[in-house]
Amino acid sequence: MSILLSLIGGTEALPLTRVTLDDFKGFETSDLKDRFKTLFEDLKGKLPYQGTIRSRTGQVVTIDAGSRQGVRQDSEIFVVLISTVQRHPKFHFITSATREIMGRVRINKADESISFGQVIEEKTQNLIQPGFKVTVDPNPTYSEAGFDREGHFVGAMANQPDHALAFGENPHEWSATPRASFGRLNLLAGFSSANLSTSLTTDSASSSNPLSPSVLLEGEMWIDPQLQLNLNIFDIISKVPNGLSGSVPDPLNFQFQQLDLTLGYNFLADESDFFGAKFHVQFGFSQASVFVQDSVPSAHTSKTYSGLAMGLGGGFPIRISPRKILVLGAQFNYHLSPGMSESSGTYGPSSNQMSQFNFSGEYYWTEKILLRGILNFEQLSSSFSGGPASSASANFTSLLFGVGFLF
Template sequence: LDLFLAKDGKLLAQAEVSELEQFDISSIKEHSAVLWSRIVSQIPYQGRVLSRQGLRVTVNLGKKDGINENSIVNAIQILKINRHPKFNFIVSSEKEIIGKIKLLKVDDTLSFGELILEKEKGAVGKGTKLAGLDPITYPVAGLGKLDFGRSPSGGPSHSQIAFGENPTSWVPQRPPTFGQVGASLGLGQFSGNMSLSSAGPISASNNLYPTVSLAGELWVTPDWTVRARLNQGIIPISNPRSGSNPKNLSQSLSETDIAIAYVFYSGYSVWDAKVEGTAGFAKYRLFVDNSDLRSFTTMDYSGFKFGAKGSFPVIEDLSWSVGGYVNFFLNPSMKESPVTSGSDNDASINQFGILAIHRLGERLKLESSLDFAVYSAQFTGEGNGSESATSASHRHVGLSASVYYLF
């Protein structure tokens, strides 16, 4: 249940029931009443002053609000409202008591009272907010009852019965508002191809290589997100060129990615369905060992990317979601070392993937992804090495599992 403010259209309060065991009308009415009471409890005041004449005031509270004659309510001033940075509902508020009103006549929805305390003259007037209908009270104990460990009868105290030994305070966990950080482990398949001018096409592959990644997001505003990612991998291969040494070549993979995203949410929770557009810069480097008859070169691909990403829950409690992403690169570049395979090259990058997300808790999630990437280049002219090439490509297929902490 959501409550919006008509003045600016912002979400004011939100309450939800995660599981409904029955869907009959009586059950829905019961849950609706519970939701409404939760919504009302989030509003930082409970009534208003309708008018004031001298010390006499009229308020919009009555017997239906649980007050009686001679009740005293607080006139307050709201100093600050703290809103959720992403979804705008009220998280907390800071208030100051500026007066007290004693109610002399109480009707069902209207009451008349007298101002008995005022911070300064004229501080309480029409529109002043009212609170304190449910004051917190504590039992008054005599000096003989100050032994908190035992009751006067010699048995355990009421606090021990109610809370157990070494009780600690409990507060509800606030939803994540600032971002997330995570780490992942993965396994991948690699295939590398290169068409040499004299030796012809050569290829090498690795069907199972390990990767490790670190990633982070910062939710700058409810709509804008900044993210970064670092991925590392080790890919050993056999030297595919006949007569070339060494017979086994080591490769190291390094990927960095920095992007901003504009996010569209279908609801007011980070677990709701969402679609985002992304823009950023990515860099891919695959280092390979030298060999006496050169097979492959170290290649660095980089470029500005644009893409889309989305996910949607597949069960009602939002604990499981599926999604995907795709990235397009605008005029990517490729550099080789220690030699070049041509005087110029035309590079291209293709990336897309499938996601599965499991909510482990309010601040913890597990994400698995199946990723596909192809890096390729067409060469023209003669390179500065002993042998030129016409084309080269790297293909990666990876499966990874990530754990994210949301804060």
């Protein structure tokens, strides 16, 4: 059995829409009723509108469409004028229609088949009148399409069956300025928790300041995708308590300076994506100086550590959107048998250690500007023999934020 439903209207009695069902094999009356109900809803769904304005008083209008047609309380619907229609050449039902938006109505109450609302926008005053059509079609939405930060297709464009023919092999977006290819410079500032400790043969001194202003300058020069030259300059300036009973002055002026110059080699997860996931090793020279104001009796002395440094680290990008990337990273630096010079020259031979570890996060704001944060832990320690002190250490925990520029 075949079923054909047509909706006829207008002065010319032409069909507005039609639906058909072929080879219906049901025999029960209930099955036939259910199928007719479904077909009738499909028939109404093909109309270029869902209801009409039945009356208007001031700004309040009554609409012959309700929750069954998708009208919801506090929603907004469009009042439209159907200017032209295209009909099937043989059966004359509407195949497409051109709708012009005349205004908008906010729904105050929606029952099953009737609703009430308020005109909130119209092209001219009192333009919307009984007989105007309304539509509750949702605003059109589109899948995300375009290029990601690396120039690869995303979204609908990548799924087009003809994208290879239309856009060619390895297409890239056009940009007025080239991407960064030489290096980058980061400037960060924040606070450090500085802790100094000296164990003397007769006493001990311990000094700390949890909020010491800090500045970090990081530079990278990319020789090629694998090799890069790194320069880091870190500075802390503050005051710390003397920490030794009876020693003056109190507090003591304090400064920490560090210079790192290393050559790094990158192991890229994707050889064609320099800004993707990577692991790197570094090797070079490092020098760290702890300057402390002289005191009597001496609580702490100034020291300078230097030696060869080896570093291991990496970064893993998280794509927030096609053009927004967050990179999480970590770095560990160990110094091989560092030497140390001490200002008083009386502490005797020493055994020294230097180590550093940090976590970092980078958000690429644009292709040339990034926001960077870093949590850094650093320790310098020495053990002495044959002098007035047995050990000394300096520990720093720093939280820094800043901006980076890629060039």
